[in-house]
């Protein structure tokens with residue numbers, strides 16, 4: 001058997017696929033539709049890392065199989081290009097973020113093309129382009145009008161080195177997944193979306209996904225994080241003025257064990273702590289909270 005000359009063969013066929021637009025999805029109704037969506041890469045580095053193709057190859061095999069089974073497959077690709085990691089890359093490399101993102105996208109794209117993936121590049125999107133983010137802004141405004149987007153001072157996971165907030169999923173053993181720095185819990189005024197209003201629906205609709213792995217559904221449930229219980233108000237014992245009675249509000253899922261409560265612990269960022277701390281600093285005054 002002749003040796004497989006991958007350099008020559010890949011180049012020849014990829015050129016042919018590009019010329020004939022073989023992976024372009026049309027709105028044809030003749031075949032059943034199938035939508036294969038990858039997580040878009042974040043072009044905040046000079047090139048792909050090995051984790052990118054690891055996922056993309058698997059999805060591509062699946063998209064190809066569906067094409068061969070006669071489906072009209074839409075398999076797009078795009079760039080999750082907005083945000084602090086792109087800015088940090090720009091700062092570090094002393095380059096304007098728009099130029100850095102453009103350069104990184106060009107590098108990512110040429111690398112992805114070498115794999116010969118089944119992407120319909122006509123559908124390419126870039127989240128840092130105004131024609132894309134005008135729609136995310138529009139969605140935000142609709143949420144805001146409905147009272148579903150509001151500002152709140154919440155403690156967040158803050159990476160002092162990346163100067164960015166991190167989701168719990170971005171932590172590895174309490175450290176920043178990206179740079180390994182120790183994370184600080186920092187109260188910060190931020191916009192939040194009231195997903196809790198939809199907790200019941202999100203949970204109920206998981207039942208409508210029979211093909212999903214149980215472990216994935218469990219992760220979704222934990223992420224939705226709904227727990228049923230009661231809010232209890234503990235009066236603070238030294239509130240002198242009955243009209244100014246202060247309470248410490250506590251949520252519990254185990255109201256039946258409340259009689260075993262001997263003390264309450266207040267988080268370091270709790271606003272009540274500042275107030276109580278001031279009063280406690282006056283000499284000769286120890287305070288019992290509960």
Ligand SMILES: [Zn+2]
Nearest residue numbers: 159162176179
């Ligand atoms: Zn970091």
